Amino acid sequence: MEVNVLTTLFFQYCGQQPQTVTLLSGAGSNRKYYRLSADGVSVIGVLGTSLEENRAFIALSAHFRKQRLPVPTVISVSSDEMGYLQEDLGDISLFSLIEQAKKNQDISAEKALLKRTLSLLPDLQFRGAQGLDWRICYPQPLFDKRTVLWDLNYFKYCFLKPLVVDFQEDRLEDDFERFSSVLLQPAADTFLYRDFQSRNVMIKDGEPFFIDYQGGRKGPVYYDVASFLWQAKADFPDSLREELLDVYLESLRKYQPDTDAAVFREQLRYFVLFRILQVLGAYGFRGYMEKKQHFIDSIPYAINNLNKLLEKDFRIFPQLTDVLRRLGEERCFQLLSPVIGQGLMITIYSFAYKHGIPFDDSGHGGGYVFDCRAIHNPGRYEVYRALTGLDRPVIDFLEANGEITDFLKNVYDLADRHVSRYLERKFTRLIFCFGCTGGRHRSVYAAQHLAVYLSEKYPVTVVVEHREQGLKTVLKS
Numbered sequence: 001m002e003v004n005v006l007t008t009l010f011f012q013y014c015g016q017q018p019q020t021v022t023l024l025s026g027a028g029s030n031r032k033y034y035r036l037s038a039d040g041v042s043v044i045g046v047l048g049t050s051l052e053e054n055r056a057f058i059a060l061s062a063h064f065r066k067q068r069l070p071v072p073t074v075i076s077v078s079s080d081e082m083g084y085l086q087e088d089l090g091d092i093s094l095f096s097l098i099e100q101a102k103k104n105q106d107i108s109a110e111k112a113l114l115k116r117t118l119s120l121l122p123d124l125q126f127r128g129a130q131g132l133d134w135r136i137c138y139p140q141p142l143f144d145k146r147t148v149l150w151d152l153n154y155f156k157y158c159f160l161k162p163l164v165v166d167f168q169e170d171r172l173e174d175d176f177e178r179f180s181s182v183l184l185q186p187a188a189d190t191f192l193y194r195d196f197q198s199r200n201v202m203i204k205d206g207e208p209f210f211i212d213y214q215g216g217r218k219g220p221v222y223y224d225v226a227s228f229l230w231q232a233k234a235d236f237p238d239s240l241r242e243e244l245l246d247v248y249l250e251s252l253r254k255y256q257p258d259t260d261a262a263v264f265r266e267q268l269r270y271f272v273l274f275r276i277l278q279v280l281g282a283y284g285f286r287g288y289m290e291k292k293q294h295f296i297d298s299i300p301y302a303i304n305n306l307n308k309l310l311e312k313d314f315r316i317f318p319q320l321t322d323v324l325r326r327l328g329e330e331r332c333f334q335l336l337s338p339v340i341g342q343g344l345m346i347t348i349y350s351f352a353y354k355h356g357i358p359f360d361d362s363g364h365g366g367g368y369v370f371d372c373r374a375i376h377n378p379g380r381y382e383v384y385r386a387l388t389g390l391d392r393p394v395i396d397f398l399e400a401n402g403e404i405t406d407f408l409k410n411v412y413d414l415a416d417r418h419v420s421r422y423l424e425r426k427f428t429r430l431i432f433c434f435g436c437t438g439g440r441h442r443s444v445y446a447a448q449h450l451a452v453y454l455s456e457k458y459p460v461t462v463v464v465e466h467r468e469q470g471l472k473t474v475l476k477s
Helices: 003-014 051-066 094-103 108-127 145-163 169-183 222-229 238-252 261-289 293-309 318-327 331-336 392-399 403-424 442-457
Strands: 020-024 032-038 041-047 074-077 083-087 201-204 207-210 345-352 367-371 429-436 461-466 471-476
Touching: 003 020, 003 032, 003 041, 003 074, 003 083, 051 074, 051 083, 094 108, 094 201, 108 207, 108 222, 108 238, 145 169, 145 261, 145 318, 145 471, 169 261, 169 318, 222 238, 222 261, 238 261, 261 293, 293 318, 345 442, 367 403, 392 403, 392 442, 403 429, 403 442, 429 442, 442 461, 442 471
Parallel strands: 345 429, 345 461, 367 429
Antiparallel strands: 020 032, 032 041, 041 083, 074 083, 201 207, 461 471
């Protein structure tokens, strides 16, 4: 069992076997977290699905600890770097404290923790960047135009298009180009946390500690401020946002004494808009495509933030503004209802066996895992190594002797029977996984072809994810 990796690390750390191993609940990640404990020793064990992501977290943690920043210590790492132990910061997140305080209709006691957290953020952004080798960042070292357009198109394809909101796509893309130019105007030599939110702030001994920064990179400070203060479900009142922003600006002046608050606020507006669009894309995919209720529940909060932000116009983005105003109307939620919780969603992965079989978060484990390694491997030849199963030369190579097409005929037969029965019984999730040596050629070809086959034949939503390439596409019937 994969958890044995963690129990071995635990024994090496403290000389005894763990008495309890408890799987902890996750949110949007495929990583698995466990609490391992014995005789007063408690640690968090992590099993990742991406070697590069694990390496980023481990290296960033070591660097931040050297910079005396409040992050967990990584205690030990497995030989293959797919599992590691880190310091146990407890079960109390800042978000959970805020949620409880809101139920009690009094967050005055939590204000001090919120202010403390915002006052520490510039330390992470500036001290965290000092001497950091940006090459360790995953999936890339810089917040750049490509990053911006990825997130804007994530919003377009995973939120707008599934809702069938009408828009002029060419004009929207023009606005996206202008948007990227605005966001990239300020030069940035600081650390961008990327997922800075109260869920990723743990409270230990009354002090905030930061977690889940493995997606960080070099980028502007505005992004993290927008992420935290406009986190959808935190739903901070405007007066509290302003108070917390003042705390952040005061701390920021330790590093940038000439910061103009008015100029900062104006630039921040664009990052708030960008962050809202990015999280709506995530909520769309994780919520009404992957059927995760937590993300569905967050959509109205994000729309509410959007409506407030649009009280002041973004005139340089005319098509985007028009679309967002229509999204903010009440009928947007009527559009959501036929999409959420209905129909069959099929997720198809390509993967490399050396990185493990993709994690099934559907809760029932329905589906298949196919091993493509018996098929002749294009990766053995230099001319194909930099290509994938989506590229024509690799496709021609694989189809030349009919080996992979015969393989897929058998897969299609199994898939037809399974999908038909799932539709008949009104099931909502089904998974197919294709693995090969590097997750680059044979598995990618097979996953992509099955995705197209099923989306064209059945009334289903197909999500195809080529895990090792970081590519994800949604196909609608």
